[in-house]
Amino acid sequence: MRETDKHNADRVLETYFEAARKDCRAPSSELMARILADAADVQAGFPVARASGVRVGGFVRQLVQGLGGWPAVAGLAAAVVTGLWIGMSQSSALIAYATTYDEPDEALYLVDLSADALFELDEGAL
Amino acid sequence: MPLDMMSDIPDEALLERFARGDAAAARALTMRLTPQVMAHAYRLLGNHAEAEDVSQEAMLRLWKIAPEWRRGEARITTWLYRVVANLCVDRLRRIQGESLESVPEPQDERKGPAETLQGAERAQALQVALGHLPARQRQAIVLRDLEGLANPEVAEIMETSVEAVESLLARGRRGLVADLAGRREELGFGDA
Numbered sequence A: 001m002r003e004t005d006k007h008n009a010d011r012v013l014e015t016y017f018e019a020a021r022k023d024c025r026a027p028s029s030e031l032m033a034r035i036l037a038d039a040a041d042v043q044a045g046f047p048v049a050r051a052s053g054v055r056v057g058g059f060v061r062q063l064v065q066g067l068g069g070w071p072a073v074a075g076l077a078a079a080v081v082t083g084l085w086i087g088m089s090q091s092s093a094l095i096a097y098a099t100t101y102d103e104p105d106e107a108l109y110l111v112d113l114s115a116d117a118l119f120e121l122d123e124g125a126l
Numbered sequence B: 001m002p003l004d005m006m007s008d009i010p011d012e013a014l015l016e017r018f019a020r021g022d023a024a025a026a027r028a029l030t031m032r033l034t035p036q037v038m039a040h041a042y043r044l045l046g047n048h049a050e051a052e053d054v055s056q057e058a059m060l061r062l063w064k065i066a067p068e069w070r071r072g073e074a075r076i077t078t079w080l081y082r083v084v085a086n087l088c089v090d091r092l093r094r095i096q097g098e099s100l101e102s103v104p105e106p107q108d109e110r111k112g113p114a115e116t117l118q119g120a121e122r123a124q125a126l127q128v129a130l131g132h133l134p135a136r137q138r139q140a141i142v143l144r145d146l147e148g149l150a151n152p153e154v155a156e157i158m159e160t161s162v163e164a165v166e167s168l169l170a171r172g173r174r175g176l177v178a179d180l181a182g183r184r185e186e187l188g189f190g191d192a
Helices: A003-022 A029-044 A059-066 A070-089 A092-102 A117-122 B011-019 B023-045 B048-068 B076-096 B114-132 B135-146 B151-158 B162-181
Strands: none
Touching: A003 B114, A003 B135, A003 B162, A029 B023, A029 B048, B011 B023, B011 B048, B011 B076, B023 B048, B023 B076, B023 B135, B048 B076, B076 B135, B076 B151, B114 B135, B114 B162, B135 B151, B135 B162, B151 B162
16 A cells, blocks of 8 residues: 555544544433442442441451451450550559569578478588 | 542542442442443444443443452453453354354434434444454454554553554554445545
8 A cells, every 4th residue: 555545544544433433422321320220239238338437358457367367466455455554554563573673681581491401501511 | 429529539449439338439430431331332342232231241340349459450441441342252252153253233323414424424334344353453443543542551451462452453444444445435535
């Protein structure tokens, strides 16, 4: 095909394409209604959306799976809560325990020896 | 949310809203995507009733896949073009048995003076000529020359290379020119 013939052919063909683009018919209202009805039916079968809007199946599910499932996440949560409680409450028992080791008094060195220990002390075994 | 406020929301975000139970997102997606889906199906099939059935089925598949849709993997329109093309091929197989090289003649539903109908008649003539092309050439021509997509996107939809698309387009256009040559005078191209 010569160049001018090809140019003419392309020009004519483009006129057909243009006519076809303009000829596009809008979808009927019945079709739109059927599609929307399908959408409602399918949507009714989806799991109920969370109130927060976080979709199950997205980031949260991946995170839970990555940590080893819901039981592992529950254990982790309990450990975190316990740690927070210990840190925040400053339990008096813990403070006394820590003070004992920080500033030992003589009571710490009193040892209740057994009855036989005296003989062993005499013999230099202890 | 009102429909006009959803016009700036990307398709993928609307589909996520649909999966979370937002009915307004379904309406927005239907209004936005159905015309494209319907036009594509008609151009591949040449029959409005068949194209409507294909459009409904393609949109139904979109609704069903919504909860598993992964944002960023593919564009929704690309996915829909592919689904429509596959559905059309299946339908043509069913209608015509083994042959995929011809489609039903488009229905001539318009009558009137020749002058006012010339554009419509050209569109009709092109539709008939498209139906004579092999399926892959027809799909490439429809996506590139009628839907106005770029070659790389056509290649992605057709799951082939850009070079293969260019080859399909060249052969398809030559086929159309040859097919339409005999009708040029009656369609007002006597001087071309």
